[in-house]
Amino acid sequence: MASTLLYEDLAGRLGAQIRRGLLRPGERLPSLRRLGRQERVSxxxxxxxxxxxxxEGLVEARERSGYFVRAQRVAVPAARLPRVQARAPQALRNPALLGVLDVLSREDLLPLHVTTPAPELLPGRAIAAATTHVLRRDPGVALAYGAPQGLPALREQIARRYLRCGVEVDPGEIVVTAGAMEAITxxxxxxxxxxxxVLLETPTYYGILQAISALGLRAIEVPNRxxxxxxxxxxxxxLARHAVRAAVLVPNFNNPTGSLTGDDDKxxxxxxxxxxxxxxxxDDLYGELAYSGERPAPLRRYAGRTSVITCSSYSKTLAPGLRIGWALAGTHVDDLVRAKCFSSVATAGLPQRAITEYLVRHDFDRALRxxxxxxATNAQRWRDAIRRxxxxxxxxxxxxxxxxxWLELAGGVDAQALFEAAVARGIxxxxxxxxxxxxxxRTHLRLGLGLAWSPPVEAALRELGRLAGRFARRRTPKEGHE
Amino acid sequence: MASTLLYEDLAGRLGAQIRRGLLRPGERLPSLRRLGRQERVSxxxxxxxxxxxxxEGLVEARERSGYFVRAQRVAVPAARLPRVQARAPQALRNPALLGVLDVLSREDLLPLHVTTPAPELLPGRAIAAATTHVLRRDPGVALAYGAPQGLPALREQIARRYLRCGVEVDPGEIVVTAGAMEAITxxxxxxxxxxxxVLLETPTYYGILQAISALGLRAIEVPNRxxxxxxxxxxxxxLARHAVRAAVLVPNFNNPTGSLTGDDDKxxxxxxxxxxxxxxxxDDLYGELAYSGERPAPLRRYAGRTSVITCSSYSKTLAPGLRIGWALAGTHVDDLVRAKCFSSVATAGLPQRAITEYLVRHDFDRALRxxxxxxATNAQRWRDAIRRxxxxxxxxxxxxxxxxxWLELAGGVDAQALFEAAVARGIxxxxxxxxxxxxxxRTHLRLGLGLAWSPPVEAALRELGRLAGRFARRRTPKEGHE
Known part of the structure; x- marks a missing residue:
């Protein structure tokens, strides 16, 4: 009898927490053992x-995983409470993402989405000259396996540059990677x-969402304004309400919003x-790309005793195709080197040497300016075209x-539909x-500023705007836009 | 009362299965829900x-994971039964592996463990020439982001070569990766x-063990003879006894044993x-490195309707430092491209173009011969030195x-102790x-054949043998070796 009352009492309290939204749909409930301990019951x-x-339909058991809060039919004021996401393995099969991959690999598109600077904006000849020089000096350079942590001379170049934004980095804590995304992973x-x-921004780069999903992590989201x-x-x-293990943040010129988090917030x-x-x-991938003034500080600048792993790469500033990135791994350096060693063994040696040679002998600052x-000019042109x-x-x-x-479409236009229509027109x-x-x-659109300005780019921006207008009119026929 | 008997009966039967070795140490037991269903109990x-x-000490609960069979004090005839491993996350923290990483990154060692062919054995000048040529033809080549799947021209070269060993591959199912290890991951x-x-060979390459562990997979092992x-x-x-999802196999010149699985077995x-x-x-990393005759067929050759993903790279045959590998992904191609896209985005473009240029204009076959x-000569020399x-x-x-x-040391010498002594002497x-x-x-040692033969290599092999002898004498003082 006593035991019956105990379990009813416990179920009643848990049920109330679920109905009040304190336990969120998708959230995992304590294991039986832990619940027993917490509540001092058997x-x-x-x-x-x-x-x-x-x-009662409030929780569901998942094989081998325990009990989870079920999605409720009664609406809970979602915006009020932190959003807790259960693992979303279906994200990897998101059909919209397949569309993205198609877009990324189709060569017949005018890629208004591209965030990687076009070759015309980058010092291609100097990189080629540096690479040729490296090969001439040592033809065997393409043959040597490097150490998993990366070329010491390159790690020193990376460390030196951080000094300019007030960040002292020991080259010994840097791990060279195949781009920033590998560093984050x-x-x-x-x-x-x-x-x-894991705590994420919303919106945030879809590659980060995929990495979270692929690693079986759960996410809560903080708004990126x-x-x-x-x-x-x-x-x-x-953080006060959730047991968070790590935060993946893009404070400098976030992708997609482009917004910069202020120093006080940092x-x-x-x-x-x-x-x-x-x-x-x-993710400090865009930190060097301030349109004017000094580059903003990475979070690492304010680290003190907080563990901050800063990830970045040369993909947006110097040589996208060489796939050279890095992590300032701090006390995690051994773990990252190990993870690197057993996923892709080491980063290719020739690109590391080519970039080192470029940084030592050429004028990266001038190219970056x-x-x-x-x-900056592109941003202005794109925005003008959109306004017009x-x-x-x-x-x-x-x-x-x-x-x-980052655009919010007028008239509540469905961005997925606009995307599909645009791709059908080669944009x-x-x-x-x-x-x-x-x-x-669903009514937002992300464009990239990576292309060099040209009449076809201008025409594509115009065409995209025309499409957006057509979709907007379809949705609001009574507002007399026709 | 009835219920008491039920649970005692159930516990008794499970306990007997554990004691008889039918349920193995580390094996996960059915969830409560499943056990209830299976046994028709509450x-x-x-x-x-x-x-x-x-x-009774027969099982243990792990937070959030359920119940597992505990290691038994009474010996179970392990060789008789398939070995089922529970997930072994501690493998990633294996202190011996840290030692390996030290070895891999120390530059003052004479690396008798190295399996990557030394620059002297590879066509370094031709690769350098091909790279320079690519850069001269298109200086912007280092700048372009490639598609996540990899350069079509390179995929075509890879597909062509497989025709020679009777494997027809569509370039559209090939994914270019940063080496074979990334392909496997x-x-x-x-x-x-x-x-x-996952089914693995034992022994097998430690990188595969790490990947299994990092992905939270469990393993059963089939002997590599x-x-x-x-x-x-x-x-x-x-396979008849375990629900296996995938098998990671190295049929051609397995690392470490070097053994070749015969065609009938394949x-x-x-x-x-x-x-x-x-x-x-x-893992067909070594398939092209037969010492004489034709290269042995990959398992893919016999695939029929079985799903076989063949992974390999140019790291052991052509240009280790360029980190170019691939997977013949078959029907899994979309999944692999997606996984690639969201881990390292794409493989560096310049190395892909350089290798393509080399394959088209230079004589890979001659270099490979x-x-x-x-x-082959190295294997003979190494073996002679060991015999002497x-x-x-x-x-x-x-x-x-x-x-x-792959060596089995005489006199039961502890290979870890020998390894430590050898590293202390720079080997x-x-x-x-x-x-x-x-x-x-624990009494085995793996050497690599990658170095070019030289007096220091010969001296290091002799020194290692001398050390092995000293350890053997320490262990068996009564056998009169002193």
Whole structure:
């Protein structure tokens, strides 16, 4: 009798927490053993409580994984509460992402979505000369396997450059990778394990969402505000309520919003993560691409005793095709080297040597100044074209750096439909929902600023605006736009 | 009362299965729900049964993972039964592997462990010339991001070469990767998910063990017999008893044993995997390195309707430092491209173009013939040196291809101790237990055949033999070797 009451009491309390939204749909419930310990009841009582909740349709058992809160039919004010995502393995099979991959690999598109600077904006001849020089000096260079951590001379170049934004890095903590995305993946693999909760921005780069999904991690999301970036107070509130293992953040010119998180917010973000024992994995891919003034500081600048792994690459600033990136791995360096060693063994040696040679003998700063100028001009041209030719009410970000534009379409146009129509006309763009775990931003569109300005680019922007207008009119026939 | 008897009965039967070795240490037991269903008892009864077994020390609960069979004090005849490994996350922290990484990155070692052919054995000047040519023709080549799947012209070259060993491959199913290890990792990520059981050889390459561990997979092992490779009958017996998702096999000149699996065994292996719905992931890294005659067929040759993903690279045959490998992904091509896209985005373009240029304009076959001859001679020299200078009773493999030698030390010498002593004297080698999930092969040693023969190599082999002799005498003082 007593035991019956105990389990009913327990089920009642858990049920109330679920109905009040304190336990969120998709959230994993404590194991039987842990629930028993927490509530000082026997495991049999815990089992009965979960079975009761299951009969009530509030929780569901998943084979080998335990009990999870079921999606509720009664709407819970989602915006009010932190969004907790269960692992979303279906994201890897997201049909929209297949479309993205098609776009990425089709050569007949005018790729308005491209965020990688076009060859015309980069010092191609100098990179080629540096590579040829390296080969002439040592023809065997293409043959030598490098150490998994990467070429010491390159790691020193990377460390030197960080000094300029006030970050002291020991080359011994740098791991050279095949681009920033590999660095982020290695960092996640070193710091987390399947089932851990990771804090992300929303919207954020779909590659990060995929990595989270592929590693079996769960995510909570903090808003990235167009213009002002990550809200440190919101992040702090989330950390207080959830056991977060790591935060993957893009504070400098976030992809897709292009927004820059301010220095005060950065300090506060790093402090809050430190207090909660959260490792920060920072994607600083666009940090060097401020349109004017100094490059903004990476979060690492404010690290103190917080563990911050900063990931970046030369893919957006110097030589996309060489696939050379890095992680400032701090105390995690051994773990990252190990993860690197057992995933791709080592980064190709020739590209590392070519970039080192370029950095030592050529003028990276000059090339970067030119690139930043071109991107700033592109942002202006793209925005002008959108203001001129797109439906009234279209909202477009006004980035201070980076290579992305983030648009909110006028008239509630479905960006996926616009994307499909655009691709059918040979124009690439990305629908906003790719940048969300939950398929938000359905009326948003991301463009890239990587192409060199040209009449075809101008025409494609105009055509995309015309399409957006047509979809907008279809949706609102009574507003008299026809 | 009835329920008490039920759980005692159930616990008794499970306990007997464990004691008889039918349920193996480390094996995961059915979830409460599944056990209840299987045995037609309530979940509460299942809980009581597991709690009883836990009190008896036969099983243990792991937070969030369920119940597992505990290691037994009473010896079970391990060789008799298939070995089922529970997930071994500690493998990633294996201190011996840290030692390996030190060895891999130390530049002051004479690396007798190296399996990658030395620059002297490879066509370095021709690769350099091809790279320079590519850069001269198109200086922007280092700048272009390639498609995630890889350069079409390179995929075509890869496909053409397979025709020679009777394998028809569509370039559209090939994915270019950063080396064979990345190909294997992408294949595993595409085919398995955490908790799945994968069939491996024992011994096998430690990189494969690490990948298995990092992905949270479990493993069962089929012996790789020195000389004759994988035993198809043993493999078939294992598949009949375990729900295996994929098999990662190295049929051609396995690392470390160097053994070659015969064509009949290959056919039978592929057939058995097909019957059980097991995807074969084949590491064919050494397939081109037969010391004489034709290159042996990959398992893919016998695929029929079995799903076989063949992974390989140019790292052991042409240009280690360029890190270009591939997977023949068959029907899994979309999954692999996606996994590639979201881990390292794409493989560097310049190395892909350089290798394509080399393959089109230079004589790969001639370079390969020379390499195969050199490796064959090396194997002979290494074996002669071991026969002359190492303790009597040392057994050494006699490979027909590949770049490894597998030794069983005389007198039961601990290979880890020998490894440590050797490294202290500036000589690299690998202790056998790295090639086993369970730390077997403690008296085995792996050497590599990658170095060019030279007096220092000869001296290092002699010194290693002298050390092995000293350790052997220490262990067996009464046998009168002193």
């Amino acid at each position: 495991i049999a009582t815990a089992v009965e409580a979960y079975l009761r909740l299951e009969r 290695l960092a996640l693999r070193s710091v987390t394990r399947a089932g851990d909760v 167009v213009g002002s970036g990550i809200d440190a107070a919101a992040l702090r509130a989330l 300090r506060e973000i790093v402090a809050a993560c430190g207090e909660h024992g959260v490792t920060v994995i920072e 030119r690139l930043r100028r071109e991107l 030719g797109w439906p009234e009410g279209t909202r477009v970000s006004d980035p201070a750096g980076g290579t992305t534009l 690439g763009c990305l629908p906003g929902h790719l940048f969300s775990l939950r398929g938000d931003y | 979940i509460a009864t299942a809980v009581e049964a597991y709690l009883r077994l836990e009190r 992408l294949a595993l990520r595409s085919v398995t998910r955490a908790g799945d059981v 020195v000389g004759s490779g994988i035993d198809a009958a043993a493999l078939r017996a294992l 056919r039978e292996i592929v057939a058995a995997c097909g019957e059980h719905g097991v995807t074969v992931i084949e 020379r390499l195969r001859r050199e490796l 200078g190492w303790p009597e009773g040392t057994r050494v493999s006699d490979p027909a291809g590949g770049t490894t030698l 690299g080698c690998l202790p056998g237990h790295l090639f086993s999930l369970r730390g077997d092969y």
